[in-house]
Amino acid sequence: MKKIIIALLVVFSFGAQAQDYFWSLTWDQSLPMGSTADKISAYSVRGVGIDNRWVYNEKYSLGFYMGWHTMYEAKENETSVINNNTTIYGTQYRYINSIPLALNAHYYFNPHAKVSFYAGLGAGGTWLNYRNEVNLWAIVDKGWRFGWYPEVGVHVPLNRTTKLMAAAKYQNATARKGGDSYSYLNFNFGLSWGFF
Amino acid sequence: MAFGAIALMASCYPGGPSYIEDYDITFATKADDADFSDKSANVFFMPNEIFDIGDTNQNVDPVNPIFAAKVLARIEAQMAEYGYTRVADTSMGENYGVAVQRLISDNWVTYYWGGGGYCGWYPYWCGGYYPPTGSTYNYQTGTLYVTMIDLDNSTPTLPFFVWDAGINGLLSSTQSNTEARALNGINKMFELSPYLKKN
Numbered sequence: 014m015k016k017i018i019i020a021l022l023v024v025f026s027f028g029a030q031a032q033d034y035f036w037s038l039t040w041d042q043s044l045p046m047g048s049t050a051d052k053i054s055a056y057s058v059r060g061v062g063i064d065n066r067w068v069y070n071e072k073y074s075l076g077f078y079m080g081w082h083t084m085y086e087a088k089e090n091e092t093s094v095i096n097n098n099t100t101i102y103g104t105q106y107r108y109i110n111s112i113p114l115a116l117n118a119h120y121y122f123n124p125h126a127k128v129s130f131y132a133g134l135g136a137g138g139t140w141l142n143y144r145n146e147v148n149l150w151a152i153v154d155k156g157w158r159f160g161w162y163p164e165v166g167v168h169v170p171l172n173r174t175t176k177l178m179a180a181a182k183y184q185n186a187t188a189r190k191g192g193d194s195y196s197y198l199n200f201n202f203g204l205s206w207g208f209f
Numbered sequence: 210m211a212f213g214a215i216a217l218m219a220s221c222y223p224g225g226p227s228y229i230e231d232y233d234i235t236f237a238t239k240a241d242d243a244d245f246s247d248k249s250a251n252v253f254f255m256p257n258e259i260f261d262i263g264d265t266n267q268n269v270d271p272v273n274p275i276f277a278a279k280v281l282a283r284i285e286a287q288m289a290e291y292g293y294t295r296v297a298d299t300s301m302g303e304n305y306g307v308a309v310q311r312l313i314s315d316n317w318v319t320y321y322w323g324g325g326g327y328c329g330w331y332p333y334w335c336g337g338y339y340p341p342t343g344s345t346y347n348y349q350t351g352t353l354y355v356t357m358i359d360l361d362n363s364t365p366t367l368p369f370f371v372w373d374a375g376i377n378g379l380l381s382s383t384q385s386n387t388e389a390r391a392l393n394g395i396n397k398m399f400e401l402s403p404y405l406k407k408n
């Protein structure tokens with residue numbers, strides 16, 4: 014974490030001459046990965062994101078991202094074994110609510126092209142709530158975790174101040190005491206506004 | 210407005226149970242040191258009634274005798290399928306005692322909402338515009354327990370409980386619905402416990 018903050022500060026200090034700003038509003042869709050897919054495997058179109066970036070020397074940006082991603086799956090007639098001796102059978106309703114809040118840094122490969130590509134990294138805190146409801150009880154794993162993501166994306170200018178935006182993030186929320194780690198692919202589609 | 214629409218789409222808990230059957234669970238637990246390997250120990254005694262173990266002050270109807278007969282017959286049939294023989298009375302060489310119990314619980318819930326919008330579950334997200342409003346409701350849940358005691362390894366003061374199983378769910382207003390769910394649950398609790406087999 015310390016190294017990431019130092020790296021962000023270094024990029025910031027080198028690019029402080031020419032500064033532009035833009036923000037993006039995106040429709041975020043999620044595909045659970047790894048052990049998260051064992052809990053919920055369904056693709057989710059429920060999500061929203063806001064990205065704010067300050068651009069330096071046209072090639073670099075620093076900013077922050079906030080998102081809210083909801084995943085859901087009903088596991089009908091699921092049998093679970095607890096402590097080897099107890100078996101429970103019933104329908105489970107599983108939910109993930111993930112709210113990543115991250116500082117991010119991006120590099121723009123061809124900022125003035127008709128289709129411009131970028132790559133970046135975000136890191137911060139993710140509040141994540143996994144809830145498995147069965148009968149009238151719920152197994153809950155929630156709280157703040159360290160969150161980070163690599164990202165690739167593309168901008169397509171519509172006019173001087175507006176661009177179409179599409180991006181893919183691999184969202185990671187690390188394990189916390191008594192809880193699991195979570196990961197999911199996040200696809201963002203939206204618009205960016207600003208001078209950049 | 211666009212953001213609001215998207216935020217609504219991201220709602221915290223999309224989907225969920227639609228029917229009271231969706232809340233049903235069946236469970237089965239075997240004691241750590243339970244041993245069902247002796248195939249010749251396959252005789253059981255089961256009292257001809259369902260015991261009510263709920264709070265006696267509760268306003269709960271007594272167990273319907275037709276329902277009780279069907280439940281006991283289904284348990285006996287499932288035990289027979291697993292190689293057990295029921296005896297009509299005690300002291301007839303029974304190796305196991307099986308008891309069936311019913312527990313009905315009242316559940317009171319008070320909830321609040323405020324500020325409008327979707328976030329009724331999270332009043333602190335939506336509150337502040339005007340004081341939250343509250344409401345209280347009650348729902349009843351029923352549990353049917355089947356308990357098995359290993360009489361060969363019990364003492365008069367210390368019964369050895371080797372198997373506990375049950376079905377739990379919201380009570381239905383119709384007897385036929387409750388009955389069907391209970392009988393299905395009995396089938397399932399034996400299906401979850403293949404280690405009981407004596408054949």
